[in-house]
Amino acid sequence: DIQLTQSPSFLSASVGDRVTITCRASQDISRYLAWFQQRAGKAPNLLISAASTLQSGVPSRFSGSGSGTEFTLTINSLQPEDFATYYCQRLNNYPFTFGPGTKVEI
């Protein structure tokens, strides 16, 4: 199975910072990658589909890029509500593996 890695695992940042999270696939997955945000005690929320398509209602400070094996999630001007854990998930074939997550902390 294709594995996903994320870096960093933890990220300490401040309000207003620009942060970048990287997701790497062990094989080419084209653009079949989604990004989720999960706040503590809540279900995950889909931020980005197809590597770079921002979901309706998601603030424009979030953006995604990449294809093949390397992908990035960027948050411009971090807001207090963005402190959460972020996961990538590949959707090119089953099983739909998740990355291990990146926790964004103050």
Place this chain on the structure above:
Amino acid sequence: EVQLVESGGGLVQPGGALRLSCSASGFSFKKYAMHWVRQAPGKGLEYISSINSNGNKTFYADSVKGRFTISRNNSKNTLNIQMSSLRPEDTAVYYCVKGGGLANCGGDCYGESWGQGTLVTVSS
């Protein structure tokens, strides 16, 4: 409005069995693949199983293959997962996830809708 409501979680002994259900509303359930994802306490998300729209194709993570069986009832808008030979490492919150497009999905994407989750605890 899409709603997914899981039920059936609880405490079960190692080796035991449990059946989770997900009641769906607000969309045409029979047209969508459906999925289960779990999260162990303090851990990351883990994909565990999927079923296609008419129920004749199923997929499982290696960690549950042979022990879990996913099914659906399109007349009752219900997704199920039968879990057997449960282990302590199966302890997790189990989420039901609505399927959808996997790329270029134009507002009807996989993962847009999740249930609130149901907790399964496997312990003696």
